[in-house]
Amino acid sequence: MAVARTRSVALIGVxxxxxxVEADVGNGLAGIHLIGLPDAALSEARERVRSAMVNSRYPWPDARITISLFPASLPKRGSQFDLSIAVAILGASGVVPAERIAEPFFLGELGLDGRLRPVRGVLPAILGAAEQGDATVVVPAANxxxxxxxxxxxxxxxxxxxxxxxxxRRGEAPPEPVPDAAPATTRVLDRPAVDLSDVVGQPVARRALEVSAAGGHNLWMLGPPGTGKTLLAERLPTLLPDLALDHALEVTAIHSVAGVLPPQSPMMNRPPFVGPHHTATAAAIIGGGSSVVRPGAVSLAHRGVLFLDEAPEFPRHVLDALRQPLESGQVTVSRSVGSVTFPARFILVLAANPCPCAQADDQGANCRCTSTIKRRYLGRLSGPLLDRVDMKVTVARSSRRELMADRQFVESSKTVxxxxxxARERAAKRLAGTPWRTNAEIPSSLLHADYRPPDDAMKPMTSCLxxxxxxxxxxDRVVRVAWTLADLAGKSHPGEDETAAALSFWLGVSA
Structure with a gap:
């Protein structure tokens, strides 16, 4: 008997x-011992690996088997180590050549009959393996x-x-696996396409949506129900360009770790849209977990849109937890098992009714909310949070005449x-050589140095200061929006018109 070694990948966040993975098959009381900080799911690999080998007609060693996972100080979680453990045992038993398994990485969960089942987090695991150089990775066919x-x-x-x-054993490439046939009753229905032209009667809100998409700016919409706040937010991703390759890999890796990656389209090249319910917990929004830390909604919305409908209904501590990722573009989740950092750079869209009863005074509805109740309701959105929202728009009800007149001005999502x-290409050209690609990412220090607007353009803001x-x-937020307005207008730098418009957006007095 001998020792055989192979390799696998452990996921720490993304x-x-x-x-x-080392396997030692030697003398001693028959049994299998797993060392190297395995979790409960990994400890159960002993029974899965044994059944898979026996049912695949390979001998199970009647000896003491010791499996070591190095580095021993690194926590290992999940069932993706099943395949590497089985291969290491087969190598130590002489069933397969030990030299053939030393270099490849093996990922996958074993079924009791020997089938290889898909696992989550394959993309970030492969990226980790690729850092070791010229890598060969064995994965389940479904992955x-x-x-x-x-x-x-x-x-x-x-x-x-x-x-x-x-x-x-042969050293030949395996035949292409036959994919499992989908059940005859399964039918994939495409979600109906949404378009910005569906929203009529809200020209200011549509303009704000365009500015938000062009610069990556956060947006707050305030108005009674039925005015189109949700429609507008759902159409924001249709205005965003496709993800660049590096961003697409980031987004795909996060969704892979979370286990929500669509199997039909493994690469996510479109910005995601995440709209959690207002009953979501802080762990669901920010990320968390007891033994395995999973990404939350802010990370699932990375490079996309996070939409909080009925924002004042969210617990205040959940809303305030958004402040740190809005500033840094990442979120660090600390638990007893360790700290994990997830990327979280997204466009935040908040929607709120003017009061708890959501009745519009301008339509003659019977709103009985006092000014104190309204102030307390909207006060759940703290000042520090709203300070991080670039644009604030009031979405009012439109009359029939306004709706009819606005139909000739609506534009499709493709046109916008x-x-x-x-505008994004202009910003990217201006920011070439820096790690930033949109105006919303420019740090404060450079806003008042390399990207400071002319003194004449700063006058509206200095008076407010x-x-x-x-x-x-x-x-800082106003200056960033001013640069986006200049990019949309084709100007080389913001003028007083752009800074005044950006200031009105920030103050929420746009008309």
Missing amino acids: SGRSVE AAEAALVPDVKVVPVADLRQLVEWL AERVLV DAGTLSARGL
Whole structure:
């Protein structure tokens, strides 16, 4: 008997860490012992691996088996280590050549009959393996499309343990696995396409949506129900350009770790849209978990849109927890098992009714909310949170005449998205050589140095600063929006018109 080594990958948040799996089959009381900080799911691998090997007609060693996962100080979680443990035991038993399993990475959960089941987090695991150089990764057939997204990595898809063993023995490429046939009753229905032209009677809100998409700015919409706040928010992703390759890999990796990656389209090249219910907990929004830390809604909305409908109904501590990711573009979740950092750079869209009863005074409805009740209701959105919202828009009810007149001015999402793309290209050209791609990402220090608007253009803001109606953080937000308005207008720098419009957006007095 001997020792065999192979490799797998442990996930820490959305980062993959290489793990060396050693198997020692030697003298002693028969049994299998797993060491190296395994969690409960990984400890159960003993029974799964044994049943998979026996049912695949391979001998189970009647000896003491010790499985070591290195580095021992790194916590290992999940069932993706099943395949590497089985291969290491087969190598130590002489069933497969030990030299054939030393270099590849093995990922996958074993069924009791030897079938290889898909696991979550394959994309970040493959990215972690790719950091080791020229890598070969064996994955379940169901994860093959996701694994193939990583360039310069040889992906070997297998359907079961027997197919893998025969490949290791012969040294030949395994045959392409046959995908499981979908049940005859299963039918995938495409979600009806949404378009900005569906929203009529809200020209200011549509303009704010365009500015938000062009610069990546946060938006707050206040108005009675039925005025189109939700319709507008749902159409914001249709104005955003496709994700760049590096951003697409980031977004796909997060959704893979969360286990919500669509199997039909492993690469997410469109900005995500996440709209949690107002009963969601802080862990659901920010991320968390007891033993396994999972990404929350702010990370699932990375490079996309996070929409909080009925925002004042969310618990205040949940809303205030958004302040840190809004500033830094990432969120760190600390638990007893350790700290995990997830990316979280998103466009925040808040929607709120003017009062708890949501009755509109301008339509003659019977609203009985006092000014104190209204102030307390909207006060759930704290000042520090609203200070991080670039634009505030009042969405009022439109009369029949206004609706009819506005129909000739509505534009399709495609038309507006073209202007957004041009504005983003102008911003990207201006920000070339920096790590930022949109105006919303420019840090405060550079806003008042390299990207400071002319003194004439700063006059509307300086007067508000003197009057105390504009904070220092608010000044930064206004300057960023002014740059976006200049990009949409095709100007080289913001003028007084752009800064005044950006200031009115920030103060919520746009008309």
